[in-house]
Amino acid sequence: MTNTRTPYRTGVWLVGARGSVATTAIMGAAGVRDRITPTTGCVTESPDFAAAALPAFGDLVFGGHDVAETSLPKRAEQLAHAGVVPRQLPDLVQDDLTAADAEICPGTPAIEADRSQREIATILARDLRSFRERHELARVVVINVSSTEPQPDSRPEHAELSALEQALGDTVTNGQNILPASSLYAYAALQAGCSYVDFTPSLGARLPALDELARRQRLPYAGSDGKTGETLVKSALLPMFAARQLRVLSWSGTNLLGGGDGENLADPTNVTSKTASKQRAIGESLGYPVDGDVHIDYVPDLGEWKTAWDHISFEGFLGARMSMQFTWQGCDSSLAAPLVLDLARLLARAHETGHTGAVEDLAFFFKDPLGVEEHRLIPQYEMLRSFANSLGRTR
Amino acid sequence: MTNTRTPYRTGVWLVGARGSVATTAIMGAAGVRDRITPTTGCVTESPDFAAAALPAFGDLVFGGHDVAETSLPKRAEQLAHAGVVPRQLPDLVQDDLTAADAEICPGTPAIEADRSQREIATILARDLRSFRERHELARVVVINVSSTEPQPDSRPEHAELSALEQALGDTVTNGQNILPASSLYAYAALQAGCSYVDFTPSLGARLPALDELARRQRLPYAGSDGKTGETLVKSALLPMFAARQLRVLSWSGTNLLGGGDGENLADPTNVTSKTASKQRAIGESLGYPVDGDVHIDYVPDLGEWKTAWDHISFEGFLGARMSMQFTWQGCDSSLAAPLVLDLARLLARAHETGHTGAVEDLAFFFKDPLGVEEHRLIPQYEMLRSFANSLGRTR
Amino acid sequence: MTNTRTPYRTGVWLVGARGSVATTAIMGAAGVRDRITPTTGCVTESPDFAAAALPAFGDLVFGGHDVAETSLPKRAEQLAHAGVVPRQLPDLVQDDLTAADAEICPGTPAIEADRSQREIATILARDLRSFRERHELARVVVINVSSTEPQPDSRPEHAELSALEQALGDTVTNGQNILPASSLYAYAALQAGCSYVDFTPSLGARLPALDELARRQRLPYAGSDGKTGETLVKSALLPMFAARQLRVLSWSGTNLLGGGDGENLADPTNVTSKTASKQRAIGESLGYPVDGDVHIDYVPDLGEWKTAWDHISFEGFLGARMSMQFTWQGCDSSLAAPLVLDLARLLARAHETGHTGAVEDLAFFFKDPLGVEEHRLIPQYEMLRSFANSLGRTR
Amino acid sequence: MTNTRTPYRTGVWLVGARGSVATTAIMGAAGVRDRITPTTGCVTESPDFAAAALPAFGDLVFGGHDVAETSLPKRAEQLAHAGVVPRQLPDLVQDDLTAADAEICPGTPAIEADRSQREIATILARDLRSFRERHELARVVVINVSSTEPQPDSRPEHAELSALEQALGDTVTNGQNILPASSLYAYAALQAGCSYVDFTPSLGARLPALDELARRQRLPYAGSDGKTGETLVKSALLPMFAARQLRVLSWSGTNLLGGGDGENLADPTNVTSKTASKQRAIGESLGYPVDGDVHIDYVPDLGEWKTAWDHISFEGFLGARMSMQFTWQGCDSSLAAPLVLDLARLLARAHETGHTGAVEDLAFFFKDPLGVEEHRLIPQYEMLRSFANSLGRTR
């Protein structure tokens, strides 16, 4: 894709910058820029986005927060060993990995305790501003690709920005945080003038108080939960059943996954937020309740690979019972990383062209899209395509 | 769905009227009319079609051609025994089955030999006119749901109507037919002022000469090959891979089917036309060639049920290899019959509102849609929806 | 199979006599006796059992305990409607269903409270003796096919018969039963001189105290948990991996089931005893630990049918990672009922020929076989075959 | 496994020595000898074979015939790149690969034409004798792992050794060979005093004339067609259906494979011999005919990996219809190579202990075992185990 705009540099700040998705995205951006690897899996590389004036891959500069110590070059080695990226890629983009690694700051639970969440947010925001200034970036997109958090209890302070800011000032005692980490990152991003994307099912910016902040700061944000595996297929298949007036009776699913994400999701607390967002789509798409459970099992030997099996029973004309099963064997990081790059490019351009608040036209990318009724994948794609066109038209 | 139009009667003439699909459609129309069975699987019963002024189920009158002797009530019993329709349904709609059976005339190979194909067409057309007049029908839709034929060789007479009509006058000798049966039925239908739908992969109306005839007679026609199983799923999944820029490397499929259709398709000559239409969609949808074979196996014990297994291998970002498999276990007649009713209603209304020639907006229903580039299911649905709206707007 | 022995009548007393498995078994025995239905699924109808001198199907007389009110003819109708048994079978064996239904006595929770478990056991045993006497039966086999119970806490009284009998005398207060229902049925059976089979994963006779009782009464017993679906396949596949020295890394499973059994197992308490017995086999077969979870989901629309999906990952020579998946779509009652009849015939003959205590040679039939190391299906079959031969040799 | 016998060296001569299976076997033997890799997948490494006095891995010396030019170290690189063997393995066993490569002689179609097959056989036998002498080998096992050949027409000369030897003397004209290559290799092996194993479905030693030669030479031989994927699973599952008296109605299969083997089998002529040997097992195991086709499709992007899908429909008690499907995703070379090593060790020892003619006790290893009725995997394993014990007892 040729990109006719004047080049300028865009920051991509990854929360969870040393995770699998982040590391794959950083390597991939360098690989595509250097034409070492094709753009397979990058939605914004379709001709449909040619006129959207998105930043080029080569204009992206990476940094981030993490609490892990393993360096990016080391993580890259591990991913190459696991077959997620080609053997030789980490070496070929060694400089980019080293450079990005140098831009990784300690994440929130790593910042020493006995501080108020406001103080922590100030540190996080300072990291972002420093990154933007040192690299003379036109703007920075913060993308949360850190471990999924347990769904926190809702609190009254979440409803309004002034109440939230007041509460954040209190020293954190006995672990009673006002905001979960993802939302604190979102708060800091917006404070620092950065757009925010939540690629995880964590709470992130999905709070009235943070929406208020985004609008006040005139910043766009997007989310939640990158749509990569089983749910991607669901959003392609459910509209088929619906358009054909077939009645879905049950939709059951089992997800087997290894890797860091699998280990984390195996903790039943975290699973809940994930499986809830997975099941939501079905009922909303069809307009009637459907039986079935979704399981997420941690199977260490699967490594970075995931196997999902779904079983759908449905009823046809005159009551005939039928079924469909599918097995999806995917590499989650390979599926997620190009979407992270797509979102970085789209949010940067949305920010540039003055979008504020939740960007609903990005539903195509998310399992649990903000403020959107449309759960059908292809109509979501059409929304995205129109959005890209509008980005192109704006000066 | 309430239907605000003045009722009037519409003929549905089924070529292959004693087959599984036809019998299920006839029973289903009666069941829905009498509110014995729900409208599951009927696309035109979605609210999206409420304003299209389609004929009501109760306004449909059935007849057809067949070469089989087994009566409709008997076929209905067999289908109930096989679990395709509820046990008690054949009894409940006994009168409708008997009435439709009385309207079945001998099909073309049953008509005595030593005639020219023009003479045979005249007999077929006379059957149609007689049916329309005796029942005082506003119009008749002819739908081919007879056994799939071998793909015939193309002939020069197929290119132009005048040449075709000339050739049809020759006495048929040594089995060298000018037209295959499906096209002769289409010719007769158009001659008799009836619209024509080909629900099979046979040649039907897909000839320049017959297109010329349809336009001269100011009649609409549609086809080909009802999209019910594996191909339906394909048209839902292929756009997912495409929109995500994932590279499909291979798509392999095996279809196990029993029933009359399975037995017929097991004959390698006929299979070819079917598997060719199945594979066509993949290449056209993606814009690049994809490896893989499609097999159709006759497995008698599966009866009216079909099991299809598809395996898709694809490549993601940075070359990661992934795969998806699905197994579809469907009852073909249950899936096909409501579409036959949908098509009858839509063609009748299209005829009424003055559409002529190939109706391209019906691609949603077909594996091998006439004159249409769009192979993505949901955009096809949106085309259909607009078409329905336009039908409603026309007086 | 011809059976050369002098006919005499054998009682089959089913705990849970109005359940799906019991009803199917009762119908099936009548159907086979009258040669209306073939003996498909009956292990003891193989030529390998021709010389074992087992009671003929026609010599079996049915009765049982249940707490449900729905009559056997009514349950039979439901099973025919669900497609488990042929439509016309309930009518054809109507007399047998009515006769067996008349022999069903109220089960234990239906017996009025404020009694000691010893008093309840006395009632149950009296039902058994009365059945045997009224029908002049040579002997009675009690088979538990009632709903699976939660796994009870182990108690000191379970270890020794004298302590157990003492404790059973106490009036049951605040629901603190000494024995779960299944074990109370086993106790009553043994007291009444009947052999006992547990086809469920419930505790049943698996207590030192009850083993003592069986030996004292010179009675055989067998169990536990009929091996019908996923576990049956496991016991066929695990030996393949083992014999080939392939290293199984993980074995994950999801079971979707409707029906009464599904509803009951959906209660997490009961599931535990079931999934525990399912996973036990893997580790024991292979001799090393294997990752993976097993889920049991209740999916009402599946009715009497079950779908199980298993995913196995394994390692080959030089570390190659491979996988196997299977989907099993079975009708549990059809699979279980003939085994119940097999077990009735085998236990009756074992009793006759003087076997006492746990019959380990029946491991072939059970998920969790009593006192047996051999988990490989075909060697279990060979054990069974030798056992049958030994039954034939005994006078 | 410790091996208490006095070490002595055994030749393993691989026909097709530069193919995937052969290359993996050669690397694996070195890796196991040097304790770089575990013995996963090696049947003879089970404790059951400890006393069989088999040659140690370190005592195996490799050579072979091939018509390919790509060197073993190069093939090893390709296999490592494809993920069949660990990345670093080719380097670690470089010396072994180079040494074996130096022992590869040109295979038969590479030997210049215009010779009689007897002359060619003489050259092949000379290669074998030279190999045995130069390395001072106790004996040599010839194993055919070359490309599967089309099934040749049977000829009268195949029936008797004297007729065969006479016919072989004629100069080969117009491609009318008396023996296919695999049988010519077998003939040369037996002439040279070497035992012979056919790991492919080709004709090999399966001729009365060659059996006569083997007996005359007092040599053992074994085959045919290594049982690695779908058929392995079949031989584990079929006995389950049989022992449970379930009636298998149809067994359908599709095999998707890339690699050299896939490309070769895609040629319909060769497929036939393969699919025939695959289907044979079903009927013989069950004793009644079963519907279903087996397909082998070449899907290049699958590389060295194979995906097989099988669908089994079966009937249970009272006619209930059920089904099972499985998907096997295996790396054929990883599955085959350790069996090739197992067979080399077992044949060497069989030769040493005086076995002559077809060794039927090795059925466990083959899809189409010579002269064996037993198709059940685990009983075949028990046969093998007894055989191993007998090998140990012989001096």
Ligand SMILES: NC(=O)c1ccc[n+]([C@@H]2O[C@H](COP(=O)([O-])OP(=O)(O)OC[C@H]3O[C@@H](n4cnc5c(N)ncnc54)[C@H](O)[C@@H]3O)[C@@H](O)[C@H]2O)c1
């Ligand atoms: N890969 C996909 O297909 C996909 C799809 C949807 C959502 N997600 C989500 O993306 C996230 C990342 O996935 P992954 O596979 O890269 O996981 P990962 O475990 O490899 O990486 C997560 C990273 O987040 C870091 N982290 C944890 N807590 C942090 C904190 N408080 N602050 C900063 N960093 C922190 C960890 O140290 C780790 O480096 C997960 O939440 C996952 O659920 C992934």
Ligand SMILES: NC(=O)c1ccc[n+]([C@@H]2O[C@H](COP(=O)([O-])OP(=O)(O)OC[C@H]3O[C@@H](n4cnc5c(N)ncnc54)[C@H](O)[C@@H]3O)[C@@H](O)[C@H]2O)c1
């Ligand atoms: N059921 C589906 O999902 C589906 C989908 C797409 C296409 N189709 C096609 O629809 C057709 C009908 O399928 P079915 O399952 O009802 O098959 P079927 O075999 O049950 O019925 C076909 C009927 O056509 C009749 N027939 C054969 N030749 C004829 C002729 N020359 N003139 C008139 N009648 C003739 C037969 O006697 C039979 O009654 C097949 O061509 C099938 O390929 C079906």
Ligand SMILES: NC(=O)c1ccc[n+]([C@@H]2O[C@H](COP(=O)([O-])OP(=O)(O)OC[C@H]3O[C@@H](n4cnc5c(N)ncnc54)[C@H](O)[C@@H]3O)[C@@H](O)[C@H]2O)c1
């Ligand atoms: N069907 C199989 O393949 C299979 C395999 C292994 C084990 N089992 C076990 O067999 C049992 C029966 O299965 P099903 O499908 O027939 O279940 P079901 O729910 O249809 O029948 C169970 C019957 O037990 C009765 N019951 C419950 N509590 C009782 C009590 N205390 N005393 C007497 N009767 C009582 C119920 O009223 C019901 O009639 C279950 O425990 C199941 O787990 C079944």
Ligand SMILES: NC(=O)c1ccc[n+]([C@@H]2O[C@H](COP(=O)([O-])OP(=O)(O)OC[C@H]3O[C@@H](n4cnc5c(N)ncnc54)[C@H](O)[C@@H]3O)[C@@H](O)[C@H]2O)c1
């Ligand atoms: N891998 C398995 O699981 C498995 C199982 C059963 C049987 N087999 C059979 O084993 C054989 C080898 O499989 P592979 O994957 O290694 O195939 P491959 O294509 O990688 O290797 C075959 C080798 O045979 C050589 N060859 C061809 N014709 C020859 C001739 N006339 N003389 C000498 N060499 C010749 C080729 O050059 C090639 O190097 C095939 O016949 C296959 O069908 C393999």
Ligand code: NA
């Ligand atoms: Na599950």
Ligand code: NA
């Ligand atoms: Na196939």
